[in-house]
Amino acid sequence: MKWRRKDPISAAAAAQARAVESAARVEQAKHDIELRRLQVAADREAARERQADEEADAERQAGKDEKAREKRREKLRNRLAALRPVAPLIVVNGVAVYGQVQFAYHDISHESWSPLAKLGLAVAFATAVESISVYVGWHAHDSLLLKDYAGAARLRRYSYLIAMVVAGINYWHFAGEDFFGLAPTPAALTFGLLSGLSPWLWGLHTRRAQRVQLIAESPTLIDEAGAEFSRERRRAFPLRTYQARRWSIDHGIRDPRKAWEGYNAERRRARAQRPAGRIRVAATILRGKPVNLGPAWTDVDDATRNLCDGIRLDAQAARANVRRHIDAGLGFENPMVRIKPTGPIRVNATQPQPTREPLPAAERAALPAPPVPAEPTGEPAQVRTDEPSGNRLMGWLKGRSRSAHKSAHEPSGEPAQVTHETAQVAAYEPTREPIAEPTSTAHEPAQPVTRESAQPARREPVRAASKPSRKTITEPVEPDSKTSTADRCAAAFPDLVKTLGKRPSGTQLAEKAHVSPAAAKRWLASRKEQ
Structure with missing residues (x-):
């Protein structure tokens, strides 16, 4: 096999490859540095967060610990606050328990017992005896806070008795x-007093707790004590300060200045309205100042005399009213309510002079003669009558009648002055009908009724033998004539039937006709037989 030979690398390519490799290594180094920097920052941030979390946890734990400590302190304060009011009671009862222990140890336990047995019996006896009063007092305390005032008072009395x-x-x-x-x-x-003080101490605590409860519900439930004045004011004005405090309590004022000013204003107003006394009048006269004295009971001004010139008195009704109230011991009403004006009487701003009609001459002549004036005694004018001297109300009534009679016989030519008294009389509106003329029956002839016959006989004073100081008035003397009694009954009967709407009784007819009840009943019986 034949190997192929590579092409040789040029120096320029090798140099370029080395440069690329070096740049890659530099970039990798930079990336590693940046990565390490970021990692360090992240670690640092994580450490800070862990530290913050730890601090937050520690703070939360410290808060929890503080709350727990505050709760324990609050609980302790509450226990001390609950114990503070009853601490004196506990001490007092504890000392009293020692006295009971001594009593049970020496007087109740048997001499043959062992000292330990005697001590146990004494402690149990003393605790039981002292707990009875405390237990009843606690129930009284609870009842008062629950607003059971009657039950609390009853239990409080029982606790005092036991103590x-x-x-x-x-x-x-x-x-x-x-x-x-x-x-x-x-x-x-010492031991007797301590045993008796236990319910009283309970009562102090109970009343304070009740007051706190009422203040929490509503401050208006507390009865305030009024204004409190300074010690200097109490020393300077002791009586006035006491009266001002009473005034502030009565009016519910707690401000001292308002209470002082209000009391002094009322005091000055009361002194101005108070009638003048002798010493004050004398001092005022000596200083040269005018004195305004009020009119006496028997003084009658000219305006009243002139006004009475046109007034006709319903003498029968007035005397019946006076007799009824005097016999009942209640005095009598103002006689002016029985006045019968014969003409219109008007008093207003456009017509200041009252208009009136004088009585006819025949009626003036029929009026009774005026009473004999009393001898001058230096006192206000009086009128001598056969009445007891102490009956000033009857004297005042007769003084009014005398003024009306004098005004009728001696009319004044001067115009009448409108005063408060005349305005009261002028404002009167009659409520009674005039006296009806008597009606005649079949068996009794009718008799004319005059002003003298319509008036009952004057009452004579009678002094009781058993009580010389008491003054009474006898019944009016009725005429012996049987005809006048029947006439009066016949005259009063229609008015009563009209007023009552039924047949009147003998007592009602007697009061209306001014006759005795027996005479009125006889008249009713005779009328019924007819």
Whole structure:
């Protein structure tokens, strides 16, 4: 076999091949360097991420540990807060338990028992006895927070009773030999007092817890104590500060300045409206200032006299009203409500003068004579009557009647002045019908009714023998004439039937006709027989 010989490579081709190979190796080296650089950067980034993750994990773990520690601290604070209010109670009950242990060890356990048995019985007895009052107090505490106020109060009383019994046992055990074995000693007083203080301490804690509960529900449920004033103001104005505090409590004001200003304004207003006293009037006169004194009960101004000139009094109804209220011990109504104006009375801005009609001369002559004036005594004008001197209301009524009579006989030529009193009288609207004329029956002739016959007889004062200081008024004296009694009953009967809508009783007819109940019943019986 014959080998073929290759063609010889030229030097230029060899050099070119070596150059290409060298360039390839350089590129490979560059690629390896870049790859290593990227790998190092990736490793570095991964390390940073691992470190960040580790730090985040450590931070999260630290947060969890801190939360756990905070929870443990909060739990401890809550336990201390729950223990703080009852710590004094626990201490007091613990000392009281020692007294019960002493009592059970020396007085309850048998002498033949071993000391360990005596101690066990004493501890069990003391714990049971002191727990009774605490248990009842706890139920009272729970009931009050649940708004069972009646149940809480009842349980609180029971806890006090039990505590007093236990305190008595402690006192009796440690008391001295004197005074029947009840002589006070320091130990008896101390242990007895500590046993009795247990429910009171429970009550303090319960009331505070209830107040906190009410504030959390609504602040308006708390009764505020009013304004608090400074110590300087209390020292400078002790009485006024006390009154201002009372005023602030009454009006629900807690601002001290508003309470002080409001009380002083009300005080000045009350003093301005208060009637003037003798000392104040005298001091005002001595200072040369005008004094405005209010009118007396018996003073009547000219305007009232002129206005009464045109007014007719329903004397029967007025005296019946007065008798009914005086007998009932309630005084009497204003007599002006029984006034019967004979003409229209108007008072307005365009017509300031009241218009009225004077009574006819015959009716003026029929009016009763005025009472005899009393002798001057330096006091406000009075009118002498047969009534007891203490009955000022009746005196005032008779003073009004006297003013009306004087105005009727001596009419004033001056125009009447419109005052507050005359405006009240002018604004009156009559509600009663005029007195009806009596009707005659078949067996009794009708008698004319005059103004004098329509008025009942004047009452005479009667003093009770058993109570001289009490003043009473007898029933009006009825005329002996049988005809006048029947006439009055006959005159009142139609009005009562019309008012009541039925047949009146004897008492109602007697009150209306101003006769005795027996006479009214006889008249009704005679009418029924007819």
